[in-house]
Amino acid sequence: MNLFLDCVKGLPVKRPPVWFMRQAGRYLSEYRDTRKKAGSFLNLCYNSNLATEVTLQPIDKFGFDAAILFADILLILDALGVNVQFVEGQGPLLDPVKSKKDINLLKTTEKIHDKLSPVYDTVKKLKQHLPKGVPLIGFAGAPWTLATYLINGRGEQGSLTAKKFIIANNPEFEEIIKLLTEATVEYILMQIKSGADVIKIFDSWAGALNADMVRSYSLNPIKTIVTEVKKQFPEIPFIVFPRSVNTIYSDFSEVKEFDVLAVDQFLDRKWIAENIQPKKVIQGNLDPLFLTQDKENLLSELKRVTEDFKKYPYVFNLGHGITPDARVENVTLVVDYIKELKL
Secondary structure: OOHHHHHHOOOOOOOOOEOOOOOOOOOOHHHHHHHHHHOOHHHHHHOHHHHHHHHHHHHHHHOOOOEEOOOOOOHHHHHOOOOEEEEOOOEEEEOOOOOHHHHHOOOOHHHHHHHHHHHHHHHHHHHHHOOOOOOEEEEEEOHHHHHHHHHHOOOOHHHHHHHHHHHHOHHHHHHHHHHHHHHHHHHHHHHHHHOOOEEEEEEOOHHHOOHHHHHHHHHHHHHHHHHHHHHHOOOOOEEEEEOOOHHHHHHHHOOOOOOEEEOOOOOOHHHHHHHOOOOOEEEEEEOHHHHHOOHHHHHHHHHHHHHHHOOOOEEEEEOOOOOOOOOHHHHHHHHHHHHOOOO
């Protein structure tokens, strides 16, 4: 029996399992030290020893119930031949891909594994070094979120450039989505073959799309990916995170192939409890802001979240990734609090 794996499979559990998105990150001095050793963010992602080290840091320090592979969603674009750079203070910068000619220059999906082999090595190392009973979450970015970076050349609030591209250059956009969907299937399959126990798909920019586009370019490609992977690994649980899609979460909750829906902090918890939890295991949704606040405010919000979700088993997490200014003592407080809960 494993608390986290049982919960994501919809089995009864004694308490919510707890882990955080970006639990290995800049809020930890240990991470900052390792990041300096790597020299650059991409070097850290591709150095299997150092990536293993930072993945284990929050497990050793806080006792989270699951580890998540340290990598980045944009590695798959790097592996496809896109020039990806992480610039301090600016985030990721890419050479945009917008024309048929640009698309034709990308590598075929089966060639991504040479570049991504260090990631698979990290998975294998983690399976050797993780404490017994702590499962490993592998992950990938959803095709729409990857496409926004590919077309915009960077993160862009509202993803207007990519949305205009959908309308004005739809055949090219459909080709991009198809390529990214196929590549993501390949990437996830190799993570599972290397030892990942659970897979999470992040659609961080899904909320930039209108409702019809969410269904076409977020929901449908993710469903294709999960369905294809489960043809080979039917027992692998999938956590799907269509961030900020509001009530379209209901559409995602109807997809039987999705085991868990991660919910962001902007979605009303009462609505989640009434409309999503009866149909699907959920994960979320403490606002990361509360990890930067005093103990009293954090505890008050923590009690509200856990009270609203207590009727059904759920995975406790944040509504988005932990921020660099989070207080380390608050992370300890949350983990200890959740471990004392009973469902």
